[in-house]
Amino acid sequence: MMVNSTVFKLDSATRSLLESVNTSIAISVIYMIVTVINLVGNGLSMWLLVFRTSPKTPSVIFMINLTLTDLALGVALPFQIAYQLQGFHWTLGTNMCSVMTLVFYTNMYCSILTMMAIAINRYLGVVWPMLFRKMQKKSFAFIGCLFMWGLVLSVLHPLMTTDLTFDIPELRIITCFDVLKKEMLPTEYAWLGFVFSMVFVLFLFPFCVTTFCYVSVIRELGRYAKTSKKKKAVRLAIIVLLVFTLCFAPNNILLLTHIVIKLFYKQSLYMAYKLSLCFSCLNSCLDPFIYYFACKEFRQKLRQIIHLQNLSSSVDSMKMEHKESLHSTHIAFESPEREPL
Structure with missing residues (x-):
């Protein structure tokens, strides 16, 4: 939710969310399950990728980058759980709120961009093998990872330069990223540009590229590859597209819709958006399955x-x-x- 800090008025949708004990508990339970699966699955994945997988091909480097973002989310989630269980009351200060919020969104968008990079790598390996051999250098993968982080952090820059906590005296709580100051960005069009860059640059474009790559890989393998290879490619494509459609798409679509109707129609979809943000964290539990089907060495x-x-x-x-x-x-x-006897 966005409010003008000088004329503060809490809308009914946000109030119902902040006062809903059942919603707080339900989201916390989901976060608890995600935290356990995240730390176990990605901890094992990191150990296998770093210490047991050789050589460190570009795909493996991309997977290590993705695992790092997932583990960072797993470490940050307990703070979010504590925040939820305290009735959306943040007690750890403004800097920690900014760090936790940044971890949430960098995990989402770095995951999206990394999955796109893995998809492009597989596409080049199957459809353009000669070009693929020239690009199989670690330097390309490292540069790609740095570019992803640079792009994501530049888009999310307003989150790093703003106090994301907000004091709500009538509820006796201090929220963290649940109520945003409207003056965080200078104009309504700046808000639209911020959200559009998140949704279209960091989600929709990578989703289209990833879909194109996997469809092309499956079509190419269907011509000459064995049935087993084609099945693995299909499974990998299904898992990746499942992560996009179930974890990332609802959150980004609701974010765009919520901001538009909030700016121009003074309505709110914040409850639905908050729930979709919760489900977006499930991607960190599904990523090890991507490694299994995408990396032969990891699988072995x-x-x-x-x-x-x-x-x-x-x-x-x-x-x-x-x-x-x-x-x-x-x-x-x-x-x-x-x-x-």
Whole structure:
């Protein structure tokens, strides 16, 4: 929600959200589940990508970049959970509020751009293999990651230069990014430019490029590749597009709609937007599945770990059975059953 800090008036939609205990608990539970899955899945992914995957191809470097943003979100989510459970009352100061908000949005948009980069890399490898060989250098991947971070941070610059906390005396709470000062940007058109750059530059354009790349890869593999390779490409495309449509699309569409109707019609969709922001965090739980289908080395190392665990557990169980067998034989030998007279 946007308000003029000199003439403050809380709209009914935002008030109902801030006063809704059930909504606060529901969002917190989702964040708790996401935090656990995020830290476990991405912690394992980071270990595999950094220490068990070699060589460090551009795709692997992009995946490491994506995992870093996901882990940053996993670390930030407990602060958001505490904020929600305290009734949308922020107690950690303005700087921490800005950091947490920035982590949320950099995770979303860096994830989108990184998935686009992985899609382009796969497209070049399948459709333009000669060009792909020339670009398989780590320097290209590092430059690409730096460009992504630079683009995202430049678009989100207003979030870094504004106090995102807001004191609401009537509710006795201090919000963090739930009520924004309208003077954060100078004019209504500046607000529109800010939101349009987020939605169109950081979401819609990467979504179109990613879709084109995966459709082209599937079509190319359908001509000559084995059925198994085509199936893996289809699964990867489905997972990536699922992340876009379920995690990113609702949030960005609602953000654009909410800002437009708030600026020009004085209406609000903030409750729906807040829920969509919550579900956008689910992308960090689905990213390890992208690594599994996108990186052969990652897939092989994960299978090796699972196989070794299964193998060690089966060996342990065999040892236990053997010990129990020896133990029972020992008892039977020392205490034989007496035959009836």
